[in-house]
Amino acid sequence: MSDEDVNQLGDQVENVARSRVKNAFRNKLSEMVYQELETFLEENKIPRELVSVDRIVQSITDSQVDINADEIVEIINATGNINYSVVNRHVTEFIRESYDADYIAVKVAQKVNPDILKAKIIQDLVGKLSITSPYKAIGSSYWVSKLNKAESVGVLYEYVKTDDLVGLADRCFPEWKEFINADDK
Structure with missing residues (x-):
């Protein structure tokens, strides 16, 4: 060799x-x-x-x-x-x-990054809420403020996945109706 x-x-x-x-x-x-x-x-x-x-x-x-x-x-x-x-x-x-x-x-x-994921989900939900009656009668800043307090990305994602805006608003933020202007009701 x-x-x-x-x-x-x-x-x-x-x-x-x-x-x-x-x-x-x-x-x-x-x-x-x-x-x-x-x-x-x-x-x-x-x-x-x-x-x-x-x-x-x-x-x-x-x-x-x-x-x-x-x-x-x-x-x-x-x-x-x-x-x-x-x-x-x-x-x-x-x-x-x-x-x-x-x-x-x-x-x-x-x-x-859970914060980035949460921000994207919140952006998606606020976008849907801002074009859907009766939720659009409330400013998006209200929804952003409330959604940022959600306990987890998973909880928010369930509402995005199912498009369950009624469930989101009524179960997570039951007081939301108080913020609708009388003219918008």
Whole structure:
């Protein structure tokens, strides 16, 4: 075997190692990101359908793989063993040592902002209320003020999803009728 053949073989082994590491890292980290995202959505009462779960998990995971894959490859190459069990063991150890739930939670919070989601939903609801009788008789600032006090994005989203303006106004803001001008009644 020539020196060139040995070099090519070494390059192939490194490419296999890099591929195995990236795949194992991506799979294990995406599980962790998915769990943190689910926890975040639950804690913030955000319905899953308001976010692209797969896109968020992939985005966070891909960025971390891009940042850390070379380091893991170096660790595994130093062992000289690239079989799946060795790769998985080193990747698992690396994730355990390098990532904690708080770090991943911060990354998730950077991708999913409950305040922005709530603002979009409020904007949608106010738009509907401002063109629908009898709600349009009340200024939009009243609705914005009341909707901003809603306990969660999920509660507001249920009304958007069902177009239940009657339910929203009557159940959440029963005093709304007091603000209609006598001329508008």
